[in-house]
Amino acid sequence: MTQTFPVQRTCPFAPPSEYEEMREQAPLVRASLPGGDVWLVTRHAEAKQVLSGTGISTSPESPGHPNWAFRAEQPGPEERAAMRAFAVGHFIDLDPPEHNRFRRLLIPEFTVRRIKELRPGIQRLVDDLIDDMLAKGGEAELVEAFGLALPSLVICQLLGVPYEDHEFFQSRTREAFADLNDRDASRRAMMEIREYLDDLVTKAEADPRDDLIGRVIESGQLTHGELVGVTFLLLVAGHETTANMIPLSVLTLLRHPGQLAALRADPDGWPMAVDELLRYLSIVDWVAFDRVAVEDQEIGGQLVRKGEGIFVLGASANRDERAFERPDEFDAARGARNHVAFGYGVHQCLGQNLARAEMEIALRTLFERLPGLRVTVPDEELPIKRTAPIFGLTALPVTW
Numbered sequence: 001m002t003q004t005f006p007v008q009r010t011c012p013f014a015p016p017s018e019y020e021e022m023r024e025q026a027p028l029v030r031a032s033l034p035g036g037d038v039w040l041v042t043r044h045a046e047a048k049q050v051l052s053g054t055g056i057s058t059s060p061e062s063p064g065h066p067n068w069a070f071r072a073e074q075p076g077p078e079e080r081a082a083m084r085a086f087a088v089g090h091f092i093d094l095d096p097p098e099h100n101r102f103r104r105l106l107i108p109e110f111t112v113r114r115i116k117e118l119r120p121g122i123q124r125l126v127d128d129l130i131d132d133m134l135a136k137g138g139e140a141e142l143v144e145a146f147g148l149a150l151p152s153l154v155i156c157q158l159l160g161v162p163y164e165d166h167e168f169f170q171s172r173t174r175e176a177f178a179d180l181n182d183r184d185a186s187r188r189a190m191m192e193i194r195e196y197l198d199d200l201v202t203k204a205e206a207d208p209r210d211d212l213i214g215r216v217i218e219s220g221q222l223t224h225g226e227l228v229g230v231t232f233l234l235l236v237a238g239h240e241t242t243a244n245m246i247p248l249s250v251l252t253l254l255r256h257p258g259q260l261a262a263l264r265a266d267p268d269g270w271p272m273a274v275d276e277l278l279r280y281l282s283i284v285d286w287v288a289f290d291r292v293a294v295e296d297q298e299i300g301g302q303l304v305r306k307g308e309g310i311f312v313l314g315a316s317a318n319r320d321e322r323a324f325e326r327p328d329e330f331d332a333a334r335g336a337r338n339h340v341a342f343g344y345g346v347h348q349c350l351g352q353n354l355a356r357a358e359m360e361i362a363l364r365t366l367f368e369r370l371p372g373l374r375v376t377v378p379d380e381e382l383p384i385k386r387t388a389p390i391f392g393l394t395a396l397p398v399t400w
């Protein structure tokens, strides 16, 4: 039986109900798309196997890559060339050994130690955003006022965007990610950001500072275009993800008042709670997990042939009862570090320590400073992103 794909979510806290049936059916399920069939990986063990496997490629250049399967008409040479030019430096789409050159250079920028140094800056940004909310009165829309604003400001800090440009940068990132289905507006904003980053790198080349961009320039290992691409990738990868996780996490915690009270009483529990939120909400699901087999191989007892496209269903793997007890329960004290919300293998999220720090500081501070925080609309009126590639809420009206 072939599955239709993608399957939409209907509940903010759960993957599509079809995932459970698919997981029961087999670790790999065939899905039909306009441009051809793909494999969907439903279980945790096989998800890890694919994400860490040899004989698997993530590059859209590899024949049979599943991203093209959404279109019945395949892109011609001109479109492919334009996309290739735009993607220079986007190492998330590169296979080893090319991928290693970028990853090795950037790992030192995202170690636990380096992120610890960034924490006071993140705390200041979080406090300023909450001050702004308080100054505006007793109500706020949390996605706009907090969820979207924080990752944008954090990336400004990381890349050394001057303070006077923050507003431009924030408004453009908001526009770029506001509605990924409004492709023209989103593409225009992305091009403006790209031009801005190009300019930022050019200025840094003339006068390098001791920051991420300055250190990469100093290493002499990337071309100008590659470094611009890297800064753009960091923005894209770190923005929508964190921005969607924060409001959805607030909603989840408000739904579990006992667990929230325990976290307030013992803030040391936050790091573990953050990983459980990542597992439970699995907002990235399949969109980053596009792969293609570059040699014949067996996965979960299924022969997958060279050139066959694969999507790993992260949200299904994170609810696999073979890997997690009571997977559909939210348990902030579970210790769910073996989730695949940050992926697995060579492409495992480079910014995961930063993302964890942002989420932890944002959630802890928000619930500390606004102890009466509550949602002002009934559940059925909460707008959820049904079709967006990264799941989340479009708005979360709150009071305190």
Ligand code: HEM
Pocket: 051, 058, 091, 092, 093, 103, 233, 234, 235, 237, 238, 239, 241, 242, 245, 284, 288, 289, 290, 340, 341, 342, 343, 344, 346, 347, 348, 349, 350, 351, 352, 354, 355
């Ligand atoms: C809650 C927030 C986040 C989530 C859920 C998330 C999720 C992911 C996932 C699933 C991947 C793996 C993609 C793959 O297998 O191809 C990934 C890769 C990546 N992430 Fe994140 N991410 C988050 C935040 C961030 C942040 C804050 C940054 C940096 C500012 C970042 C930078 C990256 C980069 C550069 C990659 C590509 C790594 C590589 O290909 O080597 N992410 N992320």
